[in-house]
Amino acid sequence: MIPHLTATHAGLLQELESRVLVKSTEIEHWFRGQWQKHTPPFYASVDLRNSGFKVAPVDTNLFPGGFNNLNPAFQGLCVQAVSSTIDRTCPNASNLLLIPENHTRNPFYMQNIARLVTIFRQAGLNVRIGSLLPTITEPTKVEVPGHPPLVLEPLVRSGQRIGVKDFEPCLVVVNNDMSAGIPEILRGLDDSIVVPPLHAGWTVRRKSNHFTAYDQVAAEFAKLLAIDPWLVNPYHAHCGQVSFHERAGEECLAANVGEMLDQIRAKYLEYGIKDDPFVVVKADVGTYGMGIMMAKSVDDVVGLNRKQRNKMAVVKEGLEVHDVIIQEGVHTHERIDGAVGEPVVYMIDRHVVGGFYRVHTGRGIDENLNAPGMHFVPIAFNDCCIQPDFSAKPDAEANRFYAYGIIARLALVAAALELEQTAPAT
């Protein structure tokens, strides 16, 4: 299933898709060079937007939580990717400890964990699940729809090592974004065995760092393809010292929103695009679509009422928002049965392993679909994103998904740069 694309701007997109196809050898060669210089994150998912004239990442998750939404037909790609990673990074490892989020009552999230456990086991690893939940004081069975029950165990710290009872892992895979801070029990570990590294969590991570790194990656990529980097890169800006509760930082917000809307308007004029420009203001920290708003004019971000301010002030785990990122809004022009669909691409190590559409019937093209409490319908890609069809048109299904995989991998390179740049001094 491939969504229909609103046809208005198909020309520009086809130009991008066709450049990607023609230059695929150079692109893959360039990626290989990147992975010689930089270490890819253990895994990642990237939310893309396809406006029909640009395809761009809008969020990169280093603790991806939707493996359950991937097409089971391509699970072998996950297994092979994990095997390759283990072969290379810790060939002597067999014991893997998985540290999940504390959402044990979210059946979808637990299905994600079950899928990860299956992938790791199929790759030949012993997997145990260590929970950060204080209520888990002994091995506890959790039912998972469609899967055998999972057993959560209390984490056991011993010197610089972490494990569960009678189980010393060679590899600790974190699937918890640490929005609440780095848990005490994970501090001061021999971190050579923890992936992703702890500074990939939201205690340290900033979206603005990610997109600053992405600017560099997108510029190099655009040069390679001889295209305008804007076609794969949304504008972004940053405001610090913001407090929505205290109405602080409003000037920075207003100035940046105004300037960015002007920049977008200029680009739209250049390319003859008739859409309404908009920007997205998001907390620089955190995930799950909290602390996020759209703005089509400066007026949308000044003089917010109490309800709006409350909504922006706090994100996941009650974290107060002090920094925001202002990002160019990319319209979502993909439709599945009339509903808006946003592609999410999944990667393990350097390999694209599939993806899915986040489909929401009740939202407009310029609204964020990953909103709190929202119930999106995931529709798995029918394509694994790594098999371009050179004899088909650039916008054929296989080629569009291949392009998605490439843009997602650009964000993956940016994440690698970001993690290098933000690594704590040792």
Add this chain to the structure above:
Amino acid sequence: MIPHLTATHAGLLQELESRVLVKSTEIEHWFRGQWQKHTPPFYASVDLRNSGFKVAPVDTNLFPGGFNNLNPAFQGLCVQAVSSTIDRTCPNASNLLLIPENHTRNPFYMQNIARLVTIFRQAGLNVRIGSLLPTITEPTKVEVPGHPPLVLEPLVRSGQRIGVKDFEPCLVVVNNDMSAGIPEILRGLDDSIVVPPLHAGWTVRRKSNHFTAYDQVAAEFAKLLAIDPWLVNPYHAHCGQVSFHERAGEECLAANVGEMLDQIRAKYLEYGIKDDPFVVVKADVGTYGMGIMMAKSVDDVVGLNRKQRNKMAVVKEGLEVHDVIIQEGVHTHERIDGAVGEPVVYMIDRHVVGGFYRVHTGRGIDENLNAPGMHFVPIAFNDCCIQPDFSAKPDAEANRFYAYGIIARLALVAAALELEQTAPAT
């Protein structure tokens, strides 16, 4: 589609399959260890036999010619495996030269080449095809059913490098088993870029070396699983200085066939197997099912008539047979619609990437299906062989294919050992 297995000996096989499943972590860990010590061949296919009481490799092809028979649904596994290999072995490579067999008029073989070309291109490589055919003196289009035409080009030698016009490859992938000897144009190359190495061709290669290496691998594996190595390893013996034309070497053949039939009988007695033992006598060199015969008694190999001797005396490319391997016959107890089915597993680097059944309706369970001129029907596996189902029975489809993948990988390790042991002194 999974063939039905004649139920007689299912108990023994289930024991093997269940050991494989229980020990999968140890097995994968053991393989990782092997690949730290040994370099896997670039690619390989392994012919397996499943007798219902043992699963064993009977032939390992280092120039696999049936990629066209693999399930297209799993082609992503091939693409990812090639990408990983290129990442690791020659990250700076983009130009790949493929040297095929000279069977340009065999549409199935050319489909194999077309599939390989597609896989390499999807992995981001520039691919050109260099032909050893003296009749190819300029770029020549060859039609391939179901694929865009391929272009064969004359090879161009320049110093220690080989290429085609205006194309210097970083990697030369050989898909020609060199039964006719190492072509002059490939001698004295900078062989660091040629895969598989030239001594993997039948000029140097001997089946008996492969199965001697396999003895060692199977013994280690059997120890790991605490099983009788015979359950994964057919007996084999070797006779040199054989000449079927001159009736030389008959005594060696008779002695070995007699002794092996006794050994098999003893094993059948031990396990209560009621099948008729048989052995297979094959040329130690070569492929394509030429120079091959079955024997159920010593009488079958002495006093051969002229027709039988002629059939055994010469293999592919007119090569005369001087060495033979005598191999325990493994009955084929897998049936698809009443026809005998032989599994063939494909691998790229260390990764299993799928396989197919070679199905022949006109042959018995103890006959070789890979015979000259035979028209087998390939039926692609519906399973990628790397996704065991730990919650299903050991003989469930996913688990049987997983076991096949493991036995095939044992043969892959043996091939790696064999290539090390037979490498020319440098």
